[in-house]
Amino acid sequence: MALLHKLAPFSSLNSPFTRNPHCSAPRRHLVCFSASPFTEKHSLERYQRDQWVYEGSQTMSFPPPCDSGSVREDDIALQLPELKKLLVVLREKRESEGKCSGEECLPGNVFLVGTGPGDPELLTLKAVRVIKSADLLLYDRLVSNDVLDLVAPQAKLLYVGKTAGYHSRTQEEIHELLLSFAEAGATVVRLKGGDPLVFGRGGEEMDFLQQQGIQVKVIPGITAASGIAAELGIPLTHRGIANSVRFLTGHSRKGGSDPLFVSENAADCDSTLVVYMGLSTFPSLAQKLMLHGLSPQTPAAAIERGTTLQQRTVFAELKDLSEKITSAQLVSPTLIIIGKVVELSPFWPISTKEESCLMQA
Secondary structure, eight states, rough: HHHHHHGGGGGOOTTSSOOTTTTTOOOOOOOOOOOHHHHHHHEEHHHTTTTTGTTTTTOSSSSOSOOOOOHHHHHHHHHHHHHHHHHHHHHHHHHHTHHHHHHHOOOOOEEEEEESSSSSSSSSSHHHOOOOHHHHEETTTTTTTHHHHHTTEEEEEEEOOOTTTSSSSSSHHHHHHHHHHHHHHOOOEEEBBOOOSSOOHHHHHHHHHTTTTTTTTEOOOOOOHHHHHHTTTOSSSSSTBBSSSEEEOOOOOOOOOOGGGGGGHHHTTTTTEEESSOOTTTHHHHHHHHHHHTTTTOOOEEHHHHHHSTTTEEEEEEHHHHHHHHHOOOOEEEEEEEEOOOOOGTTTOSSSSTEEEEOOO
16 A cells, blocks of 8 residues: 555654644734634644544644644654554455455545535535545645535545645645555545646646546536636626636745746736735735736735635725735635726725725625
């Protein structure tokens, strides 16, 4: 099993749940909003949901005290015994069904499932069916808690989310988890926010598994651009106003090219720009777009936690949006939409020169 070989080196590490006096208290943003609709990396809800994988470990305290690399590795080490047990159980189940011959079992299926931007009612019927039939579900941070409530009680959930500066699993480790459980004959569901093939690295996972002979099926989800724009009444394209739409990412992989290099070609007044994961780099992107000819008065919007009950939206002209985002203290995940179509939203303020609109859903 690939998992056992890849994760075994972590098995001798200590627990991450012992308080470390050298870790300082995390900084807090003074922003007033309801609890996150998504899975925060060290939230109590995450550990309650994934409790099965810690059953063989010592009593834990919540949350772990800091985000150092040792916390991540210790967390993996704590999970390893139960992951091994689950592999054995799934293989025995496959054998009892007559789907194994000697040491070889027919591989299971892997489903890459898009869960949309947050509202569980935006799930497809196929996604709901697949979620309820899974043996194991590997889920990202931006899969909403309401979607996870649909998982069958006998299924196992495992958090593999990533945030800036903290990856609970590397992409390579996620690949190995998917492969190991598929080889054991399990029905494995990889849950991703939005659409798995739009800035979701679903293509990488699909390519890796197919090279190993594992069948992969993709269940599309409503990508954040479509779902959130619809929520605000913003048509991404509109005859006579925007003849195209372009999806941009606000950051690139480590060592990759500058994600803002696209600004020269993206500064098109007849297109709509949608920026994913661009909160931290947006001030630079806005400046580059204006430098390359996009009007400073171009309507724009920034939407935090779109389509959820905690949605907050800032409207402003492009030249002012960075300041308004800072004033509103928007946090990730925040989607940014830039273009004349934003002005078609019924929530667009009368005069952005005088005010911006912070809308609480």
